Amino acid sequence: xxxxxxxxxxxxxxxxxxxxxxxxxxxxxxxxxxxxxxxxxxxxxxxxxxxxxxxxxxxxxxxxxxxxxxxxxxxxxxxxxxxxxxxxxxxxxxxxxxxxxxxxxxxxxxxxxxxxxxxxxxxxxxxxxxxxxxxxxxxxxxxxxxxxxxxxxxxxxxxxxxxxxxxxxxxxxxxxxxxxxxxxxxxxxxxxxxxxxxxxxxxxxxxxxxxxxxxxxxxxxxxxxxxxxxxxxxxxxxxxxxxxxxxxxxxxxxxxxxxxxxxxxxxxxxxxxxxxxxxxxxxxxxxxxxxxxxxxxxxxxxxxxxxxxxxxxxxx
Numbered sequence: 407x408x409x410x411x412x413x414x415x416x417x418x419x420x421x422x423x424x425x426x427x428x429x430x431x432x433x434x435x436x437x438x439x440x441x442x443x444x445x446x447x448x449x450x451x452x453x454x455x456x457x458x459x460x461x462x463x464x465x466x467x468x469x470x471x472x473x474x475x476x477x478x479x480x481x482x483x484x485x486x487x488x489x490x491x492x493x494x495x496x497x498x499x500x501x502x503x504x505x506x507x508x509x510x511x512x513x514x515x516x517x518x519x520x521x522x523x524x525x526x527x528x529x530x531x532x533x534x535x536x537x538x539x540x541x542x543x544x545x546x547x548x549x550x551x552x553x554x555x556x557x558x559x560x561x562x563x564x565x566x567x568x569x570x571x572x573x574x575x576x577x578x579x580x581x582x583x584x585x586x587x588x589x590x591x592x593x594x595x596x597x598x599x600x601x602x603x604x605x606x607x608x609x610x611x612x613x614x615x616x617x618x619x620x621x622x623x624x625x626x627x628x629x630x631x632x633x634x635x636x637x638x639x640x641x642x643x644x645x646x647x648x649x650x651x652x653x654x655x656x657x658x659x660x661x662x663x664x665x666x667x668x669x670x671x672x673x674x675x676x677x678x679x680x681x682x683x684x685x686x687x688x689x690x691x692x693x694x695x696x697x698x699x700x701x702x703x704x705x706x707x708x709x710x711x712x713x714x715x716x717x718x719x720x721x722x
Contacts, residue, residue: 441482447475449678451496451717471496471509471715486519486529486571495540506546509713510539517580519569531569533580533629537561538590545694551595553694558593559602562586563651565629576636585629587651589690590622597621603690623690627653641672663687668713676720682713 451471457464473494480487496509514536519529538561543554552558565585571578591597591604597619600606608617630650638644649664668682686709693707 441480443477443479443481445475445477445721447719447721449473449717449719451680451715453715465501465503467498467500469496469498469508471717484521484524486517486521488515488517490515493540504547504549507541507543509711510541510543511537512540513537517569519571527571529569529571530566531580531582532566533563533569533582533585533631535561535563552593553596553601555593555596558591558596560590560592562588562590563629564588567629575634577632577634579632580630582629585627585651587625587627587629587653588622589625591619592621594618594621603688625653625656627651627658643670643672644668645670657689660689661687662689676718677716678719679716680713684711684713685709 449472451469451473453469454467455464456466471494474492476491478489490513492511492513492515494509494511496507497505498508499505514534516534517531518533519531521527521529538557538559539554540556542552542556544551545553563585565582567580567582567584569578569580589602589604591602596602597604598607598615600619602623604623605620607615607619609615628651630648632648634644634646636644645666645668647664647666649662651662652659663686665685666682667684668680671679671681673679687706689706691706691709692703693705695704
């Protein structure tokens with residue numbers, strides 16, 4: 407009996423640490439799971455041209471373009487909330503000319519969606535969008551008067567609707583039958599001249615201002631947006647965005663268009679080349695032309711911006 411008791415005691419002591427360790431493992435709580443996804447991308451494109459004793463002539467120039475894209479996405483069960491900030495600013499210095507900006511964009515997008523089950527691709531959505539710029543714009547080489555400024559204009563969209571999302575395609579389409587569009591022109595000089603569709607100042611016969619121009623304009627209409635962002639070939643990413651808007655009360659059926667097209671081609675982890683274009687048509691934005699030495703205002707025209715660059719890029 408004494409031998410049995412001793413053997414039992416030894417077995418108990420031998421298995422006690424193992425049992426205790428197993429108890430510790432099974433009672434350890436897992437780390438909390440975050441429902442947020444984030445992507446940050448910053449880049450710098452550089453274009454430099456220098457001439458020394460160049461027989462056919464030319465001006466030295468340096469162009470810098472800084473850009474960033476930051477996204478925060480929240481996904482939990484039937485809720486999807488996407489936030490995106492896009493910033494771009496380009497600057498050109500050329501021999502014999504005043505420095506001038508080449509690109510300027512501040513855009514924030516936020517879309518909140520809820521679907522009734524986990525299978526459907528349709529969401530009940532609310533969308534908020536702000537689009538403006540960082541610095542004053544001029545009709546170069548004339549820098550006496552601005553033609554745009556920070557929050558002059560700024561376009562703010564706020565609406566409710568439905569969104570179709572296909573993550574496997576990199577595709578989404580949003581439709582809102584009820585969207586408020588607010589145009590801000592916070593520069594009084596531009597507001598007095600009725601820039602970007604706001605009500606211009608009232609002047610007397612001598613041109614003196616009696617009533618200042620309004621700094622905002624509000625519209626209510628229909629908004630449609632879509633985006634296709636996916637890898638089309640190895641190391642080649644396509645980002646295609648289209649926005650269409652028409653106002654119910656002012657010229658219904660006259661559609662404002664904003665189409666952005668961009669292709670990123672990855673050379674390696676830090677070097678990328680990109681090709682892009684941006685087409686805008688807005689009936690409220692009047693173009694200007696020079697006639698007989700005078701700058702005159704004409705009707706709206708299609709606006710086109712083309713981009714081609716190679717530079718450094720870092721994603722974290």
